[in-house]
Amino acid sequence: MSQARTATFDGIRTPHLSLRELMPHDTTALHRVLGDEVAMAAYEHGFSPAETADWIEGQVRRYRDRGFGLWALTDAETGEVIGDCGLTIQRVGAAEVVEVGYHLLRERWGHGYATEAASACVDWGFAHLDAPAIYAIVRDTNLASMNVAIRLGMTVRERFIKRYRDIDMPHLAFAITREGWRSRHPSP
Template identity: 45%
Template sequence: MKQILETERLFLRELSWDDREALCAILQDEETMYAYEGAFSDVMVQEWLERQLSRYEKWGFGLWAVILKGSGALIGQCGLTMQPWKGGEVLEIGYLFNRAFWHQGYALGAAKACKRYAFEILQADEVCSIVRDTNFPSKRVALRNGMRREDRWVKHYRSVDMPHDRFVVRNDGKTD
């Protein structure tokens, strides 16, 4: 399996079909998927995983598996994707973690590593996180990752209008 990034406590590697069960524990949990308008069906999980695998093919990046060092458990997903925004496409850091591993700083650690990857490997001028207006834990991760709220756009997803805020950080050559 292709390892992408390492932090003090985590590895980030490409997802594979063997991760399906661990992904279901995240994507099929009603509380976790609140900002996505509820838990995913089996078909939606399949499509989600297929989308990441085709992103690796097309871009060389996508959402990656977050692995806890020591236990080797898949505790979340975090990575870089191209996302539609106001008629264009932007580079985004996304994160979704298993609820059992929330509030321990793992999402922030993984998001910071993705920011480094965006600036140092992809040489991006800026990277963002796009967050539903009501998703405060996700906004806190974006702010702690050095981003500032820049603009808002209403996304239409699963037949619902969802205002989203875009948090942005620019590449000033100094990543922490």
């Protein structure tokens, strides 16, 4: 894919949060998020510990292959892992796109943390990748996630079906263009 050249990630800091690469030793902490069947309702199941470990392994492969992936989302003050957030390459129809993804510990919902983290990741993406737009791909039942995409300034571009665990799941592809992002975040 030409629009996402390999990049180097050396962490992101926001007012409340810090992002760093996930490591195998984060499995137990991240499993509090990915193993929570309420948080994972859009996936129709909470992950098993082995699936969480595989998820982290997948991100480590992405860091190696492209320089980015979903990162560990931590409380900037305490270092506690409270989720993941970052950028991956996903398919929307025939196109490969850069997507921002986020999963947050349930007890941390409702404070603006997902939007704060995702916004910093979109900033990073436009600064380090050639992508003309950044997407958020959301199951059509996942209202909280759609609201994050909307808070980022994204609009709906496409509706498509994703087949996951033998279930056809309608998804919406939200996106914001590089120009759209720049107009919302003019450089000083």
